[in-house]
Amino acid sequence: MAERIGSVTSDVSRSDFLRACRGEATDRVPVWFMRQAGRSLPEYRAVREGVAMLDSCFRTDLVVEITMQPVRRYGVDAAIFFSDIVVPLKAIGVDLDIVPGTGPVVAEPFRDRAQLDALRGLEPDDVAPITAAASALVGELGDTPLIGFAGAPFTLASYLVEGGPSRDHRRTKQLMRSDPDLWHELAGRLARIAGDFLRLQVEAGASAVQLFDSWAGTLSLADYQELVAPHSRAVLEAVADLDVPRIHFGVGTGELLGAMGDVGADVVGVDWRVPLDDAVQRIGPDRSVQGNLDPTTLFAPADVVERQAARVIEAGRAARGHVFNLGHGVLPETDPDALARLVDFVHGYERD
């Protein structure tokens, strides 16, 4: 068994996914999907029946099962850990819930310095069922890498400050501009929590991490650089010594791609608005790219999907490494068979 684990580990390291992240040549273009573990899969809806979202994220058996489902069904090149960006906040005792159809809702939105104390550091015991799931997954996954993940400080802060999802992030931006000291303290605490959460996942066996800054695209580059980048950098630095590729993704981030790479990403995720060859110009040659088929494309006829996917693959050749993905998460209404066909198409794509 020890031998098998040994060989599995080295197979993971030679996987197309990790090779593409590192900018090494691959046999095929590796592919995985954001939100592949859930929402659109009938087997996901079956195991989630009667279990609240946040409860499922703290149940080792469900995390393992749901993380495995898309790997079994699609043969994707990486498993994304089933969780939610607010999980570490819940784990340290923040009173929040994920409301179906709405998203994370925080009982007492962040308003002043006194509330900083509630944001204590994350201890391993807080997330024991979660790291147990990561450990179990490494055995189950064999030579398929596991991607750990966390939400970036700006996005986490925006849930805390707005109290829930927001179209304009008005209160968060108000805090940033009205009381930058308090903002930096809040974001700094969230960076430590996110960094510790990623670190625990890697120590439990994840072989890559993705830092999601879902809402960064609502910021101008100047605001991002001054108020957000230092904290995202701190998160990625927290796992810098662990020798795992660090992916950094946000949506609508065309103006921020270079800056998001510069905070310490090995791979920059790109949404569908920027062709990957343009993205490489903005990001520079020393990072790989991930993306970027428009998720709505999967509702089009198969020949349209293939034409657009081919365009993505060709544009991705401008990068030192390319991990195929959608430009955002899988939409809940997506036909799983369309995703399966897309994986086959990407894997079978002939490279010159």
Add this chain to the structure above:
Amino acid sequence: MAERIGSVTSDVSRSDFLRACRGEATDRVPVWFMRQAGRSLPEYRAVREGVAMLDSCFRTDLVVEITMQPVRRYGVDAAIFFSDIVVPLKAIGVDLDIVPGTGPVVAEPFRDRAQLDALRGLEPDDVAPITAAASALVGELGDTPLIGFAGAPFTLASYLVEGGPSRDHRRTKQLMRSDPDLWHELAGRLARIAGDFLRLQVEAGASAVQLFDSWAGTLSLADYQELVAPHSRAVLEAVADLDVPRIHFGVGTGELLGAMGDVGADVVGVDWRVPLDDAVQRIGPDRSVQGNLDPTTLFAPADVVERQAARVIEAGRAARGHVFNLGHGVLPETDPDALARLVDFVHGYERD
């Protein structure tokens, strides 16, 4: 009286707003706000009390009053006609309503070719109370120009196809990709309606038009060019002979700015994500720009607002002409006094 109208007309033409649109030198940087006519003003909420949004758009007295309110209060350099992008659709008999807190909701979402017949051409009688308001406003406004407006075909189509606001525009994109012929017929009809609506507003006295493509920013450049640009061009061409500046605006359109100018805009509106000097690089030297203070900035202390507004004005000097505006509509919670101070700041800004 005839003389006065004659002199008013020529004063309008010499206004800083129209001069900036045409790329001529101005005494001050002209400023107006999207959604300045409504939502955040107490006098707006007072006259709207008990009147549904769409009803108010068809009442000549209310359109005149609401359009005038921000001009009186702020001394902005242009009045934006109080209306909604779905007004011409309502006017030709499409069964839709504007639901408070949601937005436009369409009773029978567009699904097939048989529904094209409902999208008949717009006749002057359909919008008689509206053009009457435009005519009345020209007298009331004196030397302040009136901006007419319409929704662009993609955005109008997205409401018709989705049945209401949508985060992902999945069904609209599905139609575009699955049945491009039907898409082009739908968008072509909407372009004629929007073009006719703009034309009627100008003939009634509007001295500029703004074409809103609120959702264009969800499209890749390739999709925009192939599926959307020809129809937006048709709208702007419908008023090309009327010698009024044509402003074209969408949000999150950093990748599309050049293309949105190229469909025939004299002024390209820019959201807060792209600094105006960068925007000029993308748009080219032959068009003016409009924008682009982040609307959430108005919730910050006055010195922060002024610093950011100064940055916008300085960046706008790269353009042949600059109309100051927010990068998106005024948020409903905005303090009217903050907007008043911003107008004064822009008007008082010292130019070299």
